[in-house]
Amino acid sequence: xxxxxxxxxxxxxxxxxxxxxxxxxxxxxxxxxxxxxxxxxxxxxxxxxxxxxxxxxxxxxxxxxxxxxxxxxxxxxxxxxxxxxxxxxxxxxxxxxxxxxxxxxxxxxxxxxxxxxxxxxxxxxxxxxxxxxxxxxxxxxxxxxxxxxxxxxxxxxxxxxxxxxxxxxxxxxxxxxxxxxxxxxxxxxxxxxxxxxxxxxxxxxxxxxxxxxxxxxxxxxxxxxxxxxxxxxxxxxxxxxxxxxxxxxxxxxxxxxxxxxxxxxx
Numbered sequence: 001x002x003x004x005x006x007x008x009x010x011x012x013x014x015x016x017x018x019x020x021x022x023x024x025x026x027x028x029x030x031x032x033x034x035x036x037x038x039x040x041x042x043x044x045x046x047x048x049x050x051x052x053x054x055x056x057x058x059x060x061x062x063x064x065x066x067x068x069x070x071x072x073x074x075x076x077x078x079x080x081x082x083x084x085x086x087x088x089x090x091x092x093x094x095x096x097x098x099x100x101x102x103x104x105x106x107x108x109x110x111x112x113x114x115x116x117x118x119x120x121x122x123x124x125x126x127x128x129x130x131x132x133x134x135x136x137x138x139x140x141x142x143x144x145x146x147x148x149x150x151x152x153x154x155x156x157x158x159x160x161x162x163x164x165x166x167x168x169x170x171x172x173x174x175x176x177x178x179x180x181x182x183x184x185x186x187x188x189x190x191x192x193x194x195x196x197x198x199x200x201x202x203x204x205x206x207x208x209x210x211x212x213x214x215x216x217x218x219x220x221x222x223x224x225x226x227x228x229x230x231x232x233x234x235x236x237x238x239x240x241x242x243x244x245x246x247x248x249x250x251x252x253x254x255x256x257x258x259x260x261x262x263x264x265x266x
Contacts, residue, residue: 067115069095074116127223127231130157140224144216146243149205153217157225159197161187165214166201179211186219186239190230196222212243 070078072088083091095114098104128140138157143150163183165173174180187193198218202210219239223231234240248257255261 067112067117070114070116075114078114128221130224138225140221142217142220144213144218144220144242146212146216147205147209147245147247149202149209149213151200151202151210151213151217153214153221154199155218155221155225156197159195161194161196163198164200165210170200174207174211176207179207182211182215183218186215186222186234189234189237189239190222190226192222196225215239216242 069092072083072085075088075091076083095111098107099111128142130138130140132138139154140157141152141154143152145151163170170180170183174183184193187196200214200217202214204210205213216239219234223234223240226234231240250257253261
């Protein structure tokens with residue numbers, strides 16, 4: 001026969017065990033009370049600011065040029081686990097969001113675990129040396145090709161945005177707006193409109209091919225006056241890549257390369 005004191009102790013032990021079992025082994029995995037809920041982050045931030053002072057919004061941004069995120073297969077090999085496409089996209093999205101948070105770039109070591117270094121192609125780009133004329137003005141020269149058109153461009157370090165093609169203003173040489181936009185795109189991309197003077201000579205091909213050749217020549221010449229990061233941005237935008245397309249030959253029995261003669265019954 002148990003004493004009243006032992007009965008109270010036994011009851012307290014039973015209640016304690018029931019609470020422990022409910023905490024460690026929740027009976028309903030799909031019940032709201034059985035799901036773990038994380039505490040609000042804002043309260044933790046306030047506690048951290050109270051101890052260490054207010055957090056600064058100005059943080060040094062991390063430059064990720066020269067590396068890329070691991071592809072799905074590489075990440076699966078690293079984690080030794082299969083991932084769905086949705087999980088992989090969500091994982092990369094969360095990592096990119098982490099970089100945008102205050103003090104997110106401080107976790108560079110963590111980010112580099114999920115990134116792979118790649119060779120920056122801009123380092124392979126041949127940059128023409130800066131030259132100076134008799135007036136001491138710096139300039140750079142380069143060449144460009146597209147289809148059968150060949151262009152040479154001389155870009156001066158300082159100017160007012162004047163562009164001459166074969167001794168004629170480019171507005172008169174290229175009456176089509178699309179060709180004019182081709183010429184101005186490298187300067188617009190680098191936010192250098194009306195900051196350089198350009199003299200070009202071009203031969204061969206049509207007006208569209210000539211505009212593409214001049215654009216490539218000017219973009220290559222501009223590399224002498226910009227930083228390595230800007231050169232890499234230009235390469236990624238396709239401004240430093242030669243267009244490999246050529247004019248397709250005419251086929252016998254056809255009006256053109258693809259166009260057929262009009263079919264007549266008789």
